[in-house]
Amino acid sequence: xxxxxxxxxxxxxxxxxxxxxxxxxxxxxxxxxxxxxxxxxxxxxxxxxxxxxxxxxxxxxxxxxxxxxxxxxxxxxxxxxxxxxxxxxxxxxxxxxxxxxxxxxxxxxxxxxxxxxxxxxxxxxxxxxxxxxxxxxxxxxxxxxxxxxxxxxxxxxxxxxxxxxxxxxxxxxxxxxxxxxxxxxxxxxxxxxxxxxxxxxxxxxxxxxxxxxxxxxxxxxxxxxxxxxxxxxxxxxxxxxxxxxxxxxxxxxxxxxxxxxxxxxxxxxxxxxxxxxxxxxxxxxxxxxxxxxxxxxxxxxxxxxxxxxxxxxxxxxxxxxxxxxxxxxxxxxxxxxxxxxxxxxxxxxxx
Numbered sequence: 001x002x003x004x005x006x007x008x009x010x011x012x013x014x015x016x017x018x019x020x021x022x023x024x025x026x027x028x029x030x031x032x033x034x035x036x037x038x039x040x041x042x043x044x045x046x047x048x049x050x051x052x053x054x055x056x057x058x059x060x061x062x063x064x065x066x067x068x069x070x071x072x073x074x075x076x077x078x079x080x081x082x083x084x085x086x087x088x089x090x091x092x093x094x095x096x097x098x099x100x101x102x103x104x105x106x107x108x109x110x111x112x113x114x115x116x117x118x119x120x121x122x123x124x125x126x127x128x129x130x131x132x133x134x135x136x137x138x139x140x141x142x143x144x145x146x147x148x149x150x151x152x153x154x155x156x157x158x159x160x161x162x163x164x165x166x167x168x169x170x171x172x173x174x175x176x177x178x179x180x181x182x183x184x185x186x187x188x189x190x191x192x193x194x195x196x197x198x199x200x201x202x203x204x205x206x207x208x209x210x211x212x213x214x215x216x217x218x219x220x221x222x223x224x225x226x227x228x229x230x231x232x233x234x235x236x237x238x239x240x241x242x243x244x245x246x247x248x249x250x251x252x253x254x255x256x257x258x259x260x261x262x263x264x265x266x267x268x269x270x271x272x273x274x275x276x277x278x279x280x281x282x283x284x285x286x287x288x289x290x291x292x293x294x295x296x297x298x299x300x301x302x303x304x305x306x307x308x309x310x311x312x313x314x315x316x317x318x319x320x321x322x323x324x325x326x327x328x329x330x331x332x333x334x335x336x337x338x339x340x341x342x343x344x345x346x347x348x349x350x351x
Contacts, residue, residue, distance in 0.1 A: 001026050002308055003067060005095065007074035007083075009045055010036030014075045016290035018042065020300035025308070028067050030060070051079040057086060064093050071096045071307050075284045077109050077157065084283075098307035099283045100263075104256040108263075108282035112156040112187050114255065118277060121254040123247070125276045126190035126268075130156070133183060134174065140188035141170055152189045155182060166191055192276060195269040197239065198286060199248035202303055203259035209312065210302060211248070211319045212292055214328075215239045236288055236328040237341075238295065240320040244275050251277040262303065291328035294338045297321055 002025045008014040009029025018027055018041045029042025037045045046063050049056045064072075072095050074080050083090070084105045087097055099105070107113045115128040127144050131137050131153070144151045148168055153176060155163035163180050167173050177186050201211035217235040248265040256263075264281035285300060292299055305311040315321050327344070330336040344350075 002071070003028055003069040004304065004308075005030065005064065005067065005069035005072040006042060007031070007072075007079050008076050009040040009042045010038065011075065013285065013287045015039070015041060016287060016293075017073070017075065017285055017300045019290055020293040020298050021304055022301070025070075025304070028063070028069055030063060051076070051082040056082065061089070061093070064090065064095055069095050071098070071304060073098070073304070077282075077284070080283045081105055081109050096307055098261050098303065100256055100259065100261045104259075105282050107255050108280040110156050111154070111279045114277075114279060115187065115189075117255050118251060121250075123250055123254060123277065124270070124274055125278070126152070126192055126270070128187050128189040131177060131183065131186045131188050137170065137173060137177070137188065141173075144188055144190050146191050150191050152191050153177070153186055154189075155180065156185055156187055192268040192270050192278075197241070197244055197267050197269075197275060198281075199244055199265045199267070200286060200289070200292070200299065201248070201252070201259075201263050201265075202299060202306070203252075203261060203263065204306060204312070205260055206258040208249075208259075208318055209306065210297070210299065210315060210321065211245070212297055212299070212322055213239050213241060213244055213248075213320055214288075214291070234330055236291055236330075238320070238322045238324055238326040240324050241275070245319055247275045247277060251280065255280065288328055288330070288336075291326075291336070291338070292322065294328075295322050295326050 004025045005028045006014050006018060007030055009031040010033060027042045029037060029040045029045045030048045031037045032048060032050050034047055048059045074083055084099060084102045090097060107117060112130045115125055118125045129140055140151050150166055150168040153165040153173060163182060163186060165176050177183060196216045197213055199211055199213050202209040215237045217237055247267060251265050252259050252263045261283050262285060264286050265277055266279045267275035267277050270276050289299055302313050325341050327339050328336055
């Protein structure tokens with residue numbers, strides 16, 4: 001039986017990948033939080049330091065040398081970036097990886113770099129600038145603010161809306177960046193609408209294998225953050241939109257001429273109805289990928305079958321093979337449910 005080493009064991013992003021893969025392979029989990037790892041479906045579990053801490057690399061290779069995994073996959077931006085730096089050593093140890101180039105990972109993990117590339121390539125995105133100092137912040141309010149005087153701030157690295165803040169107040173924005181010690185690590189951008197989509201895709205040596213679009217209809221716990229964004233989807237829905245397909249493909253291929261691995265393009269619609277790319281979640285599946293698995297499109301299985309066995313799927317459609325209007329509804333301490341709008345209307349007496 002082949003072995004797969006999975007980073008972030010116990011965390012929801014990794015566990016939904018493990019559930020999708022099933023028991024065809026032996027899953028070896030590594031993670032930094034022992035209590036989280038107690039909830040993991042991995043057959044064996046090893047604690048490691050955080051990826052940027054001393055000792056991570058030595059501990060990782062101790063585990064690799066002991067377990068001799070056939071393939072390794074990771075679900076966290078910071079860890080993916082660190083793994084990418086040591087990819088040759090991992091591959092030489094006998095463990096396969098299925099990742100984009102290191103340059104691509106760097107350009108996607110840093111949202112500021114992605115924005116610069118997209119601007120240069122003529123892809124429509126919210127006007128964006130990096131905030132290195134107070135003069136930059138003042139310029140952002142002067143040049144990017146909407147008719148209510150608001151801009152959008154966020155950290156350049158990290159998921160879950162890290163550091164996200166819509167604000168019309170310069171003093172508050174300054175205190176916000178100070179709070180995160182974020183000068184040089186934040187961007188400011190034009191505010192877009194609240195309508196968001198993600199185009200999750202797998203590529204192999206420049207060829208698209210499969211892609212599926214999901215809209216995000218609401219966030220869990222959004223009312224508990226200043227931005228309204230938490231990165232925790234409450235209701236996801238399968239959709240098809242040719243413009244989204246076009247923008248996503250162009251966004252990926254402008255950063256990587258020969259895509260290879262997982263690319264999840266997050267897009268937000270502007271007030272003209274055009275989806276603007278805001279980031280590419282690179283070399284990892286989004287947390288709710290089990291939604292697609294339950295609906296009949298098992299992207300983690302497709303991914304590991306390619307990496308381990310050079311086995312490719314037979315699909316009638318490469319782009320959006322799932323039907324539209326499937327809903328994935330999530331809540332804390334409850335199993336998610338797969339349903340449809342029609343079923344909601346039948347079961348609930350709506351206002």
